[in-house]
Amino acid sequence: MPRIKDEDVKAVKERASIEEVVREHVTLRTAGVGAMKGLCPFHDEKTPSFQIRTALGSYHCFGCGVGGDVISFLMEIDHLTFTEAVERLADKLGITLRYEETGIGGRGRGEQAPVGQRTRLMEAHRVAEEFYHEALLRSGEGRKGRDFLRDKGFTGEHAARFMVGYAPREGTALVSHLRSRGFTEEELVLGGLANRRGRGLSDRFQGRVLWPIRAITGDTVGFGARRLYDDDWSPAKYLNTSETPIYKKTGVLYGLDLAKKPIATERTAVVVEGYTDVMAAHLSGVETAVATCGTAFGSDHISILRRILRDEAGRAPAKVIFTFDGDAAGQKAAMKAFEQDQRWAAQSYVAVAADGQDPNDLWIATKDEQGEERGRAVRELVASATPLFEFAVRTTLAPYDLSEAAQRVQAMRAVAPILAQIRDRTLRPEVVRDVSGWMGVDPDVLATEVHRAQSRPAPTAPRAPAADAAAQDAPEQPSLPQPDLRDPVQVAERHLVQVALQYPLAIVAEDMDELGPEALRAPMHRAIWHAMREAGGVQGAAGRSARSWVEAVLAGTPPPVHPLVHELSVAALPDRLDPQSGMPREAFVDWLVLRVRLAGVEQEVSDLLGQQSRAPEGSPDKRALDERLMELHRERARLRARME
Structure with missing residues (x-):
């Protein structure tokens, strides 16, 4: 992934307004000079504990402890990588980013597009989405699309919720509309919205129902289209946007813009197979459902979901549920998912309806039911999910005739590698015992075969996805104890x-x-104080803005200290500010300095008294200690007098 140049990241931070960004998610009100507060967007609360300091560009929640700058806020709220967050801010600010290397990067795009170009292409897709949606709901030709959706159990209200559209059969309808809105031919072709035909352009999608495919940020970057007519120019049942500077099919999941918050809250993701399955699941109350877009579920999709699920070794496991058709293709997809199971720290499950129906089939079957009952079958399907390894075992055993000894041995050898991949070592023996019962083999014999399979090289344990290139290169930092506020x-x-x-x-x-x-x-506290002195102390701060001063301190502290820097840069002081200067009162600051100095003197006195008691009488060390202790006693008296 290309790394954004540091000076460009700095420019984005300096120009981005944390107040404007936070206001898109939080209702803020004044909380003192230069401070604002509101209800935290990262946890449920009734009393505001989330604060920002506009001049410093920092935020901190005193309820759940999250904090940072404008970039980390976007990363946290929208589950973006560092690069994605910077690019999103740069888009809004009109800043052209430069990269250390070229290639694929950012939001899973292909060749990196200039910021102005990305903005134009996403705007073209937004206009196209509105055009297609209006064509579905308002045009006579759109009835074909409305009938298709009705047959799938969806109403106009449902179509509006997901902004489903219809592409007119007339081959240049979208091209004409976008050209009238000021978009160029080059932009339409580059964005995958049109194809070149001879000397002109034609719409890529014609006579199809369309679903807008959105990036995790909510920006529409492509479309998935379903054929409605037998004489369609493309024989493909489903046709998707080709890869463009803003769209890469392995870097998006349909429905993720709607599902990301429920997924993060519940730490559960449900992976279904198609656009209508996502619609049916969400309408049934399974709001964590997503689907791939014209490609198999793969490692890039895993990385996206792991980031949102906070899927890390050492945490309580998240949950990923796959729903597959009960046919051979569905079983093949489930086995492919199991092959990638070691990439997760999450627990993987599979849900297959007894009659092989998918979520949309179940939704259609209950179209006459109302309210909660309408989505009950879909919810029950998800609730019935079984561990993916169990499904993989049963699928692997299915071809074997377990009544024959030779086939039992073959089946045992086939299933052993699957059992060896069960990460929970306390669970594995129990599963081996259960599977041996299904197969009619001795549990010890199967356990031996599993042990043999386990001794072969295995995939490495999952790690949390790195937030950015810098994080990938950073050495692991030792933790420091939190300050004791008692x-x-x-x-x-x-x-x-x-x-x-x-x-x-x-x-x-x-x-x-x-x-x-x-x-x-x-x-x-020592680490932060050291960083401030290294940054030039008071003189160094005098030549900086408030924001760049905090940035300099952050640069001089290890990452484990950064949350405290953000917290203390936002937290209100326990003393009123001077109404004339807008600064802390001089008496308050002096008292703090004296109190800390006094504590240091008292600590040194305590240390030296111990050394004094062990020093030989009359020795030079003893005399030196006596002199130093006398100096410290005088200093302690002076400090106490000044504090009175």
Whole structure:
């Protein structure tokens, strides 16, 4: 994946308004000078605990702990990669991004398109989506499409919910419409909306029902089209947008724009086979359903879902349910899914209706039912899902005549590699025992065969998808203990670090210079204080904007400390600001500095008293310790006097 140049990322961060981006998802209200708050979009709450600092470009939720900058907000809210989030902001800001290398990148596109070109192509698809939808609902010719949808159990209201459309048979209807809206021939061909025919253009889709295919961001990037007429120019039952600068079929899942939030909330994804299956599932209350677009479910799709599911080893497992037709093709698809099972940390399941019906078939069969009953069969299908490995075992055993000893041995050898792939080692022996019962073989013999299969090289354990190229290259960082806010000294440290992050000029330069990181107790506070001193301290902050100051501190701290930097750059101080200067009161800042310095002196006194008790009487070390302790006692007295 190409890496966006650092200076372009910096330009996007500086120009993007975190307030504007957050307002698209959160109702904000003023929460003090330069701060706003609202209900957190990442967890349910009744009292606002989500805050942003507009000048710093930071956000933090004091309820669930998430925080970051405008890029990480988009990554979290829309489940984007770092590159996708930067590209999305660049699109809105009109910034042309440069990459360290060329090739496939971003949102699963083909050759990287310039930002202006991507914007134009997505706008053309938005206009095309509206055109097709109107043709379905309003035109006389669109009745053919409406009848098709009605036969599938869908109403006009359902079609509107999914923006289903109809492509007129007249071969240049869309071309003429888009040309009238100012789009060029080159844009229509490049975007896959039109084909060149002789000296002119013709619509790629003609006489078909269409479903808009959207990127995870909600932008329409392509279409899936179903044939309605026998004399269609293409014999393909389904025809999809060809790969373009904004569309790559392995990089999208139909319905994901609608399903991403339910998938993230429930940590469950349901993978169905077609567009109408997605519609039927969502209308039945299974809002986690998605489908591939003209291609088999593969590794790119797994990466997309893993990111949304937060599918990582070490977490409670997420759940992925595949629904397949009960025919041979469906069984083949299920076995292919099982082959990729090791790419997940999630638990994989398969749901196949007893009579081989898919979700749309079940929806059609219950068309006379109303309300909750209408979608009951689809929900029951999903609820009946069995572990994918069990389905794979039964499918593998099906061709064998288990009444014959020779075939039982062959079946055992065929099924052993499947059982060896069961990741839960405590579950595996139980499954081996069950399968041996199905087969009529000795459990110990089957276990031996499984052990033999297990000793062969296996796929590596799944890792969480990296958010961006930089994250892939970054070494693993050791964790640091969280500050102990039961300790009054660490509370004072926290407030001092807050002041230094939010109002660095409120601190006397000499105080920051004299107060070394070792004076702070909490390791995270020390790391931030060290980064601020390395960034130039008060003098360094004076020449920077508030946002670039926080960015400089982030650059100097290890990643495990970044959430605390974001939190402290947003958190409100426990003291009122000076109404004249808009800065923290001088007395408050002085008290914090003195309190932290006093704690450092007291800690040194404690350490030296221990050394003094062990030093030989009359030795040079003893005399040096005595002198240093006297100095510290005087310093402690001075600090206490100043704090009164």
